[in-house]
Amino acid sequence: MARAASAGGWLPWLGLSLAIFIADQFTKVLILGYYRLGDSTYVTSFFNVVRAHNTGAAFSFLAGASGWQRWFFTAVGIAAAVFIVWMLRSHAGQRLFSFAMACILGGAIGNVVDRLLHGYVVDFVQLHWRGWYFPAFNVADSAITIGAACLILDELGRVRRSP
Numbered sequence: 001m002a003r004a005a006s007a008g009g010w011l012p013w014l015g016l017s018l019a020i021f022i023a024d025q026f027t028k029v030l031i032l033g034y035y036r037l038g039d040s041t042y043v044t045s046f047f048n049v050v051r052a053h054n055t056g057a058a059f060s061f062l063a064g065a066s067g068w069q070r071w072f073f074t075a076v077g078i079a080a081a082v083f084i085v086w087m088l089r090s091h092a093g094q095r096l097f098s099f100a101m102a103c104i105l106g107g108a109i110g111n112v113v114d115r116l117l118h119g120y121v122v123d124f125v126q127l128h129w130r131g132w133y134f135p136a137f138n139v140a141d142s143a144i145t146i147g148a149a150c151l152i153l154d155e156l157g158r159v160r161r162s163p
Contacts, residue, residue, distance in 0.1 A: 009092035010088045013088045016106065017106035020102070020103060020106025021110050021113075021140075024106070024139035028122040028124070032122060035051035039051050048126040051122070051123075055121075073115060074112055077108045077109070077111060080104070080108050094154070097151070097154045099150055100148070100154060102147070108144065109140075124136060125137050
């Protein structure tokens, strides 16, 4: 009985991760179906939809490597997912922390699935301003970024509360 009650505390966070994962994969399927690599649609003065492939990590880190990075980043993503699930089970009552972990988990799994299916991560959101272009990203990257920001806020709150 106690086990079922504790599982109920972290299962909603897994549900949030699943929703993020589904949104990420759905948007990537749309991009893969309607855009060719390099295609771009101007949306606003600061936003384009573009199809880009990232064989590296954040900001195309190691994208020019010989191919080993695909498996390295896949392994890192899987290890992170296992660790995050463990953290969610242990800290489900900490709402901001668990929200952050759930966002990171959904994003990490979304990008791992891309690497396994395609050998690259599908990116499609492109922000720009007056000739400056931010590297393209996707829903998973956004969720990971939001999760990381929430982890920082959670830690700042924890430090402020400590004696």
